[in-house]
Amino acid sequence: xxxxxxxxxxxxxxxxxxxxxxxxxxxxxxxxxxxxxxxxxxxxxxxxxxxxxxxxxxxxxxxxxxxxxxxxxxxxxxxxxxxxxxxxxxxxxxxxxxxxxxxxxxxxxxxxxxxxxxxxxxxxxxxxxxxxxxxxxxxxxxxxxxxxxxxxxxxxxxxxxxxxxxxxxxxxxxxxxxxxxxxxxxxxxxxxxxxxxxxxxxxxxxxxxxxxxxxxxxxxxxxxxxxxxxxxxxxxxxxxxxxxxxxxxxxxxxxxxxxxxxxxxxxxxxxxxxxxxxxxxxxxxxxxxxxxxxxxxxxxxxxxxxxxxxxxxxxxxxxxxxxxxxxxxxxxxxxxxxxxxxxxxxxxxxxxxxxxxxxxxxxxxxxxxxxxxxxxxxxxxxxxxxxxxxxxxxxxxxxxxxxxxxxxxxxxxxxxxxxxxxxxxxxxxxxxxxxxxxxxxxxxxxxxxxxxxxxxxxxxxxxxxxxxxxxxxxxxxxxx
Amino acid sequence: xxxxxxxxxxxxxxxxxxxxxxxxxxxxxxxxxxxxxxxxxxxxxxxxxxxxxxxxxxxxxxxxxxxxxxxxxxxxxxxxxxxxxxxxxxxxxxx
Numbered sequence: 001x002x003x004x005x006x007x008x009x010x011x012x013x014x015x016x017x018x019x020x021x022x023x024x025x026x027x028x029x030x031x032x033x034x035x036x037x038x039x040x041x042x043x044x045x046x047x048x049x050x051x052x053x054x055x056x057x058x059x060x061x062x063x064x065x066x067x068x069x070x071x072x073x074x075x076x077x078x079x080x081x082x083x084x085x086x087x088x089x090x091x092x093x094x095x096x097x098x099x100x101x102x103x104x105x106x107x108x109x110x111x112x113x114x115x116x117x118x119x120x121x122x123x124x125x126x127x128x129x130x131x132x133x134x135x136x137x138x139x140x141x142x143x144x145x146x147x148x149x150x151x152x153x154x155x156x157x158x159x160x161x162x163x164x165x166x167x168x169x170x171x172x173x174x175x176x177x178x179x180x181x182x183x184x185x186x187x188x189x190x191x192x193x194x195x196x197x198x199x200x201x202x203x204x205x206x207x208x209x210x211x212x213x214x215x216x217x218x219x220x221x222x223x224x225x226x227x228x229x230x231x232x233x234x235x236x237x238x239x240x241x242x243x244x245x246x247x248x249x250x251x252x253x254x255x256x257x258x259x260x261x262x263x264x265x266x267x268x269x270x271x272x273x274x275x276x277x278x279x280x281x282x283x284x285x286x287x288x289x290x291x292x293x294x295x296x297x298x299x300x301x302x303x304x305x306x307x308x309x310x311x312x313x314x315x316x317x318x319x320x321x322x323x324x325x326x327x328x329x330x331x332x333x334x335x336x337x338x339x340x341x342x343x344x345x346x347x348x349x350x351x352x353x354x355x356x357x358x359x360x361x362x363x364x365x366x367x368x369x370x371x372x373x374x375x376x377x378x379x380x381x382x383x384x385x386x387x388x389x390x391x392x393x394x395x396x397x398x399x400x401x402x403x404x405x406x407x408x409x410x411x412x413x414x415x416x417x418x419x420x421x422x423x424x425x426x427x428x429x430x431x432x433x434x435x436x437x438x439x440x441x442x443x444x445x446x447x448x449x450x451x452x453x454x455x456x457x458x459x460x461x462x463x464x465x466x467x468x469x470x471x472x473x474x475x476x477x478x479x480x
Numbered sequence: 481x482x483x484x485x486x487x488x489x490x491x492x493x494x495x496x497x498x499x500x501x502x503x504x505x506x507x508x509x510x511x512x513x514x515x516x517x518x519x520x521x522x523x524x525x526x527x528x529x530x531x532x533x534x535x536x537x538x539x540x541x542x543x544x545x546x547x548x549x550x551x552x553x554x555x556x557x558x559x560x561x562x563x564x565x566x567x568x569x570x571x572x573x574x575x
Contacts, residue, residue, distance in 0.1 A: 017545045024548030033566035034557070038549040042556060054545035075533040082496055084570040089496075097533070131573060141567030268494060273533045281539035 003237075004203040005230050006210075007166045007196055008158035011173055012151050013183045014127065014191040015058045021126050021150035022049030022092065029189050037129070037144035043088035048276050051076075055150040056280065058182035059099045059124055060290040062152060065176050065297055066119055068103025070287065076124075076277040079269045084142050085129035093153075095271040098123035099280065100152075105176070106299060107168040108317055117169045118157030127151050146190075152182070158197065158207070163226035167219050170194055174219075175298050179323045187217050194222050198229045200237070208233070209243040213257055216250050225250035229257050301326055309339035318347055325361050328368045335372020338379045345375055349392050366396050374402035387411050387463050415466045417473070420457075423465060424473050427456045438478055450474060481519060482512040 020027055023040035040047045063070040077095035100122035107115050129144035154173055160166045174192055177183040185192045194217075199210035213229055216222050228250075233243050248257040296304070298320050305316035305326075320326045325346075333342035350371065354364060374391055377383050383391065383406060394405045406412055414420055428435055431453070438449045450471070457470045485504045488511065492499040499507055553566065562569040 019545050019547045019549075024543070024546065026547045026549070032553075034553045034568065035551040035566070036549075037556070038552070039556070044556075050543045051540050052545050053542035056542060080494070084568075084573055132567065133572070136564055136567070136569050138572055139562070139569040140572050141564065142570055143567055270494065275534065277534075278536060278538050278540040279533045 002203055003200045003230075003234055004205075005161055005163075005226075006158045006199050006201060006207060007160040007163070007226060009156045009160070009166060009170060010195040010197070011154045011156075011170065012127075012193045012195075013154065013173070013177050013185070015055050015150040015152055016181065016183050017052055017054045017058070017150050019052060020148035021052050021055050021124065023148055025148065027149050029186075031145055033141075033143040034145060037147055041087075041144055041148040049092060049274075051277065051280065052150060055124055056099070056282065056286075057290040058150075058180075059122065059152055060282065060287055061180045061182055061294060062122060062154075062177065063100040063103065064287075064291045064294060065180050066103035066105050068119060068122070069101030070282075071097060071099050071101060072282055073097065074099040074123075074280045076274045076280070077271045078274045079125075079271055081269060083128070083131075084140065085131045085144070085147065087129070087144065087147065091126060091128060092274055092277070093125035093271075094123035097279075100154075105169065105172045107165065107172050108313070109164065109168055112313060115159075115165065117159045117165075117172075120155045120157050122152050122154040125151050125153055152177075158199075163223045163230070166196060166226055167223045170219060170222055172298075175321065179295055179298050181295075187219075190217065193217060196222065196226055196229075198226055198233070199243070200230060200233045208237075209245050211243065211245070211257070212247045213250055214247055214260075218252075221250060221252050224252075224255055225257055228255060232257065295323065298323075298326075309333060309343065311340065311343050315343055315347065319343060322361070328361050328364070331368030332372045332375065335369050336375030336379060338375060341375050341379060342372070345371065345392075349389065353392075353396055366392075370395055370401055377402055377406060381413060381415065381466065382406065383411055383413050384463065384467060387413070411464060413466050414461055414464045415469065417469060420461075420465050420469050420473060423457055423460050424453075424470065424477060427453060427460060428477060431456065435478065446478075450478070453478070481515045483508045483515065 014027075015021075017027060019025060020041060023038050025038040025041055026036045028036065040049060060070060062068075074094055075097040076092050078090040079093045079095070080090045082089055098121045100119075102121070103119040104116050105119065107117055109115065127146050127149040129142055129147040132141040132143065134141070156169060160169055174185050177192070178185045183191055187193075196213045196216065197210045198213060199208040201208040211229060211233070213225050216225055229248070236243055244259075247260045249260055250257050302313075302316045302320045305311050305319060306313060309316075311319070319329045329342060329346045332346055333339040336342045350361075350364070350366070353366075354361060359365075371392075374388060374395060377391075378385055378388050391402055391405050391409075391411065394400065394409075395402060400408070414423075434449070434452060438446060438453075441449060453474050454467070454470055457465055457474070458467070485508050488499065488504055488508045492507075557563045557566075557568070560568050
C-alpha cells in the first residue's frame with residue numbers, strides 16, 4: 001500500500017549575540033555553571049526584561065535572506081509552564097504577532113531537482129536553562145547559564161515529503177543562518193536544534209495524526225529519526241492501529257524514537273501578551289541599517305559560480321555550502337588563474353586532506369594563496385597534475401610555497417624536446433623487443449601498447465617529462 | 481459562559497494553585513462572572529480597533545548588545561535551599 005510522508009520542521013537557532021535577549025549577562029558557551037545567570041535570567045522578583053537590539057537586527061536579516069514578510073509591529077507573549085530550568089514559570093516568546101512572517105527557501109536535492117519549502121513564521125524567544133539528571137543524591141542539578149539566550153524559532157510549512165528533503169531543508173536554513181552570521185550553527189553546542197513533525201497519509205488524502213520528534217542534534221540523526229518514525233507509523237496503521245499525537249524522543253544509540261508520555265495538558269501554555277514588554281516596532285531606517293551588511297546569499301553565489309566560473313550546478317552547490325569554503329575557493333581560483341582547475345582541487349585533494357585530518361577549511365594548513373600558487377604551476381605546464389599531488393602533500397605538511405618545493409626537489413617538468421627525445425630513445429633501445437611487437441601489431445592494439453612506453457619514459461624522467469610531448473614523440477618514433 | 485468545577489481544577493493545576501474542594505464552587509462562580517462580563521463586552525463592534533497588546537501607547541526600547549552583568553553566583557546562591565558544584569539542586573525531574 002502506498003503512503004505519503006508529510007514533514008514539517010521547527011528549528012531553534014541560537015542567535016550570535018554577546019549578551020542575552022533580555023539581560024546583560026554573557027552568552028559565551030562553556031562557562032562554569034550559573035556564572036552567567038543574572039537576576040533577570042533567574043526571574044528574581046522586581047526585575048524587568050529589556051530587549052537586545054542585536055537580536056532584533058538578526059531576525060530582520062533572516063527575514064530578508066528568505067524573502068519573508070517582516071512585521072513592523074510584533075508582540076512578545078508569555079508561554080506558561082512549570083519546569084525547574086525555567087525560573088519565571090514562563091518563557092518569553094512571540095505568539096500571535098511574530099516578527100518574521102511567511103517566506104520560502106529553495107532546496108536542491110542530490111538528483112539535481114529543486115523544491116520550494118515554505119516558512120510559516122520565525123519568532124524571537126528566550127532559551128531555558130539546562131537540567132542535569134546525573135545523580136545529585138536523588139536531586140536534579142540546574143544550570144541557568146543558557147536561560148535567556150536569544151533564539152530564533154523557524155517554523156516550516158508541512159511541505160517536505162521525505163527524510164532527505166527534511167535534511168536538505170534543515171541544511172539550507174543552517175547555511176543561511178551561517179552565511180548571514182546570525183548564528184554559529186554549532187549543533188554539538190546546541191546552537192541549532194531541530195524538532196520534526198512527522199505524519200503519513202494516503203497520497204493526496206487528509207493529513208494524518210503527527211508525532212513530534214525532539215532531541216535531534218545532527219543532520220544524520222534527523223534523517224534516521226524521521227525514517228524510523230515513518231516505518232513505525234506505517235506499521236501501526238497497517239496493523240489496524242492508530243497513530244497517537246505525542247512527543248517522541250530520538251535515541252541515537254538505539255536508533256529509535258520513543259514516547260515521552262507527556263501529560264495532555266502539557267500543551268496548554270495559556271499564552272498572553274507579556275505586560276513587561278511593549279510592542280516591538282521597527283521602521284524602514286532600522287530595517288535598512290540591519291540588512292546593509294548582508295553578504296551575497298548562498299543561492300545567488302551558487303548561480304554566480306555557475307555563470308562566472310563555468311562550474312556544474314552540483315559542484316557550485318558544494319563549493320558554496322559554507323561561506324568560508326566559498327571564500328576559500330574564490331581566493332584559490334584567483335591565485336591559480338584557472339577556476340575549473342581550482343574547483344577540481346578544492347573539492348578533491350583539499351577536501352580529502354581536510355577530511356582526513358578532521359579540519360574545517362578555516363583551519364586548513366594550506367592557505368588559498370599557496371594552493372592557488374601550486375595550481376598556477378599546473379596551468380602554466382611547469383609541473384604535471386601527478387607531480388602536483390606530491391607537491392600538495394609537501395605543502396600540506398610544511399610552510400614552503402609551491403615554487404620553493406618544485407625548485408628544491410627539482411620537479412620542474414621537462415619540456416625541452418631535445419631532453420625528452422633523449423629519454424625516449426633510451427627507452428626504445430632498452431625495449432627493442434616491445435618496439436618490434438608494436439610495429440607488427442594492428443593499429444587498434446597499438447594504443448594500449450603505447451601506454452607501456454609512456455610509462456617507461458615517465459619512470460625514467462621521474463614523472464617530469466611533459467606527457468603530451470612524450471606521447472607525440474613516441475608515436476613519431478615508433479611509427480616511422 | 482460558566483465554568484465547571486472540573487475546569488477550575490484543571491486551571492488551578494496548570495497554575496500550580498491549591499484550591500480546596502470546598503473553595504471550588506465559589507471560585508467557579510467568581511470566574512464565570514468574569515467571563516460573563518467579557519461576553520457583554522464581546523457585543524461591542526470592535527471591527528476597526530487594533531487589538532491592544534499593552535496599555536501604554538509606546539514602543540519597546542532596545543538596549544545595545546553588550547555584557548553588563550558580572551558573575552554574582554555566590555550572592556544568588558546564598559539564598560538557594562541547596563546547591564552543589566555551582567548548580568541549583570531541585571527535586572528530581574526526568575521525562
